[in-house]
Amino acid sequence: MRIADELRQDIASGRYAVGETLPSIAKLRERFGAAGATIERALAVLREEGIITSRQGIPSVVTGAPEHDEAGDAPPEPSEEFTLLWNQLQEIREHLRQQKAKLDELDERTRDL
Structure with a gap:
């Protein structure tokens, strides 16, 4: 969840804009110091939220921005x-x-x- 949260924040902040590709799983593994399966689970969370789309052999692409809470952007x-x-x-x-x-x-x- 932490990795999904950080990627979600990166997308919300514009680090990865709609239409851009996310770094490869290898680069995300390096960045977060996590196993490939952990990165895959984080990406699956973002796919389920409709924030990214991905297919085997093709980099994940940002398709939407995370929804913001009306009370503010602070994470829970x-x-x-x-x-x-x-x-x-x-x-x-x-x-x-x-x-x-x-x-x-x-x-x-x-x-x-």
Whole structure:
């Protein structure tokens, strides 16, 4: 949802105008540090909302702007549960990053054995 929200904001702000293509899934993966399946789910959300259209082998194209709330453009506050899960995910990512660094170091030290 976070990726869909950011892309929705990019479209609303004019970063990606109606008729323009979105970056490739590979570029979006790089930008968001997410798996391809996660990017695909975010794009599916935007397709369901009628904001983009896409077909296999063809880049996603912006077809409409997100609807704005009458109360303003501020996004809704995330739920407490979402915030808790998001923070836990960030901790897990940091632990994985640290473990990868340790494994890379170990691999480097044992390469010539």
